[in-house]
């Protein structure tokens with residue numbers, strides 16, 4: 606066992622004084638605030654963003670307010686970290702990046718992310734996800750991070766592969782979204798995969 610794997614995940618989470626703020630070259634990740642509701646609604650009401658999401662698009666601003674309150678509450682319980690993504694110098698929310706289903710016993714968690722369509726294709730999502738992965742592997746000393754995607758979601762698959770995730774299999778008919786049912790492709794990234802890329 607290495608020194609890092611002795612990090613106690615629940616205690617580390619409990620000791621966080623506030624939502625961790627992560628700074629990259631072009632994006633920042635921070636906790637959401639009530640005044641982000643318009644931008645969060647603009648993100649999750651867009652059918653293109655929600656095309657492969659596990660829920661239908663939002664239809665009211667109140668859903669965004671509710672989501673922000675849920676995220677804040679989940680952080681208070683230290684159950685999940687749902688960062689909002691902003692530009693480096695512009696505080697407006699352009700996306701989200703979430704570390705959830707944190708399982709201390711197995712030292713693993715799942716990751717999810719979404720970026721406003723206006724910002725697709727510039728590597729901002731990859732930068733944001735890399736920041737949160739780095740935090741998860743260094744601060745929590747996770748052993749494994751998982752992502753499950755709709756197999757038709759080529760942008761998401763490319764992003765994961767670019768960050769070193771391996772495709773680990775297809776789970777059939779896993780999500781009902783409205784009247785449709787969709788498969789999942791499961792991806793995994795191990796701490797050793799991540800650290801070997803940072804050398």
Ligand SMILES: CC(C)(COP(=O)(O)OP(=O)(O)OC[C@H]1O[C@@H](n2cnc3c(N)ncnc32)[C@H](O)[C@@H]1OP(=O)(O)O)[C@@H](O)C(=O)NCCC(=O)NCCS
Nearest residue numbers: 654718719720725726727728729730731759760761763764
């Ligand atoms: C998935 C998502 C975050 C990717 O955003 P992005 O801005 O394209 O991501 P990045 O620019 O960091 O790069 C991802 C890679 O995918 C490629 N890509 C993006 N969209 C693509 C598409 N529709 N088809 C094929 N490749 C695509 C990019 O060119 C880039 O490739 P590269 O690494 O060779 O340069 C964005 O499409 C999104 O928010 N989608 C809606 C929400 C969603 O589906 N989230 C994932 C749920 S699991």
